[in-house]
Amino acid sequence: MISSRLKRLIRPLHNLLWAFGGFAYDFSRYVRYGGWRAHAEHRRRDYKAVKIYHQLEKSLSFRERRANSGWEAAGNLLRVLERRTPATAGPGYHESVGVKVLRDFAATADGGGDTARRVQEFLQHVRQESAEGGVIDFHLEELLAGKLEDPERFFCSRHSVRDFRPGAVPRELMRRAMKLAMRTPSVCNRQAWHVYQMDSRGTIDRALALQNGNRGFGHEVPCLLIITADLRAFDTHGERFQHWVDGGMFAMSLALALHSLGLASCFLNWSRGAREDRRLRRVVPIDPAHTVITMMAVGFASDEFKVCYSARRPIDSILTYLDDPA
Known part of the structure; x- marks a missing residue:
């Protein structure tokens, strides 16, 4: 009784102390790799x-x-x-x-x-320049050409899948999905994301051994992505968290792009501390300047499988109108 009561009292302090250590680790990485340094690199x-x-x-x-x-x-x-x-x-x-x-x-x-x-x-x-960049003329018809006929069907049919068919995912299909996800907006169009893809059982298992949300299905994941963002892209104090924002937006775009191509995916969070982050970097060759945003399991879904219901909150609980209707 006393032991469990002490644990309840100590647990919040324990989380605060570990959070402080995480903040210090993130700050040290920003100091070491952030774009605030001279731009000679x-x-x-x-x-x-x-x-x-x-x-x-x-x-x-x-x-x-x-x-x-x-x-x-x-x-x-x-x-x-x-x-x-x-x-x-x-x-x-x-x-x-x-x-x-x-x-x-x-x-x-x-x-x-x-x-x-x-x-x-x-x-x-100067002699070396790109054929890309600048502005292009665009018309409303071109913008509306991408409108989905049934957006509810597309978005509501996307689920986190944890039951994959055996077999590799074609790399060209993955590249196509990433090319689509590259349309993700980013601060000043910096596109600071980077994806590490693993297809072999040994490499996947070593990475997933450090992730705490794949129990029961991780051993069957045919393709694993580690989505990161490059700290070197962000050069002001106001952008100290921007790598997580841009990286998260890219990750969601990639999940939707995979869904549009018939591939299933499941986000595997990387809400881990400094110790686990260092351990991951010892088993996966991640660039030191890249911040790990999330992992993602990818594959072809089995013919029949179960998914979590994942009830969604009512719209009124997440929406606040700040102006009266016109």
Whole structure:
């Protein structure tokens, strides 16, 4: 009796202490790998490039553009692109796109003064640029072409499946799902997610041994994903949690993309502490700058299986109207 009462009293303190340790671990990783550091490192510089050139893309997309608007961002992008030295092994993906966006902007923007002159001088000598980036003309018909005829059927038929058929998942099908999930929005279009895919029994079992929600079916998972986000993409104190936000959004898009292609999936949470995170990194070669967001079991569902009912709260319990109806 006394022992159980003590446990009830101590348990909240125990959680607080472990939470503090987790906060310290997360902070140490942000200090070590976050994008707040100097941008000489090529991946940090690449993320910095997209953060800036996306400002120019937004400027190019506005119906009404103010005179001289965007030139400050153009100057900032130029400084990032000029940091690449000849010794660097080529421009990053976003740096190449940045050159193209900078060229589009300079061709249509007015003013700019000395910044415009320096941009033109840079563009005369640069050779490597992408065919992607900037803005495209879009029509309402194209937007509505993606409208689902029966969205309730699509969303309500998606369940967390824990009963998979034996056999590998074709990698091309997985790549197709990830390509669809790449349409996920992200802060300043940084796309800082990264997926680690495991298809062999030994690798899957070693990873799942450290995850606490796969008992009873983990040994039959044919494909396991570890979804992560790159800390190097986030460079301000206000973005210290953004890797979890963007990574979580990508994970949900991927689950829906898999469902659209006939694949079943089940999220396997990674609400673990520093000790387990370090242990996972010892058995799976995860980039030190990548934060683990979640795991996901993927496969073809069995012909017949059971799923959790997973009752959903009423809409009124999650929705608050802040304005009176018009």
